[in-house]
Amino acid sequence: MPNRAIPDATVARLPVYLRALLELAEGGEMTVSSEDLANLAGVNAAKVRKDLSYLGSYGTRGVGYDVEYLLYQITRELGLTQDWHTAIVGIGNLGRALASYKGFSERGFRIAALFDVDEKVIGEEVGGLIVRHLDELKDIVTDDRIAIGIVATPPQNAQEVAERLVDAGVKSILNFAPAVVNVAPDVNVRKVDLSIELQILSFHLQRTQAIASAREANRQLGG
């Protein structure tokens, strides 16, 4: 096992390479160069080679990387050779979208349970699953060996839900609620915030606009 630690930045790019390799495999490509893979992934070739070198020496000089072999190595490195069971808490608009999101099942993530506390939602069928009351969380997490909890509640409830997930034995949380949750340090929490990305876009837009106005003002002054 090639087991030096893999940098976080590299781990974050492995899923991107994985997707590109799946496309290449579908297209019947047998090998790929770091140059071509870089173009597909939207990064540069040096980064691809450096990243892949952390997994081991899986390329062939003068030839490139074997698509299927690299695909397998990345899949294995990311832990995607096994199926992970997940539960979604909070079955609003976002929870529903996530429950039927194909990208999850395609990658071996199985949504095994849905939870809410709203009586109007409990019992409803969403994406082939019946929505359960949050009070059933602990039992179902144990019975269904749920490893990952997905928080899709309003921000006010995110902290409590995260705590209940941890209490139920979940060791990984994906947090879609626009709120920071604090749990024990051995629990892995990752956050996806839809509006943060928009705010970063706004920052850059405003910059561009400010530069454009300055240029315009300058032009009018005959600068």
Next chain:
Amino acid sequence: MPNRAIPDATVARLPVYLRALLELAEGGEMTVSSEDLANLAGVNAAKVRKDLSYLGSYGTRGVGYDVEYLLYQITRELGLTQDWHTAIVGIGNLGRALASYKGFSERGFRIAALFDVDEKVIGEEVGGLIVRHLDELKDIVTDDRIAIGIVATPPQNAQEVAERLVDAGVKSILNFAPAVVNVAPDVNVRKVDLSIELQILSFHLQRTQAIASAREANRQLGG
């Protein structure tokens, strides 16, 4: 204007501080220390002070930061003092969730138009807006001064949709499709990939599991 360049890593945290400050303001807090703000944002105090120092010297030694004043400065820095018009392309599950996502309007993002190419979806009302055909994109972008395009299509269509958005004059794209899009370098593209985050969680879970098994094996060998 305090206009040294602000590091990307800092810009990415400003929305997190913003949310924490909004909470503090609601709770009636007048000032906040870097220590307390750090706890709310899930980072450390030195980082908060460093980040805020890029905006200017808005704190008071011995006292902390004025909540309302800092709120305003961050809002301004992020370009959130103006409303940005956005359009969502691809009105499937995710597009619908985004169309009714409150976090956008709360931050001054106005969803001004929805687009799809599926005749079954066009004409439908979603979140108070009628879904238009993608062919109307250019006219509507111009008329409604749409600055940000949100791509929520299947991956195969993401590149074409991105190109059409750029062609229509959009300078910022938020890409939710699980695909890399390549456009002109002056267009700002940000990517949110729901399944990438899950894959990173999987990586860490598998690591934890591997360590646990190794320890167990070691124990059984009487190590």
Next chain:
DNA sequence: TAGATTGTTAATCGATTAACAATC
């Protein structure tokens, strides 16, 4: 052998953090 491409080195760049002087 000649051409292509990897894997690795080393330089560079950017981000994080602790520490503390400045100052309210």
Next chain:
DNA sequence: TAGATTGTTAATCGATTAACAATC
């Protein structure tokens, strides 16, 4: 003045990148 807390420095750490020897 004494206590609290900022703003900034400087050390450290991690990520990126170009360059090229190794090697298919």
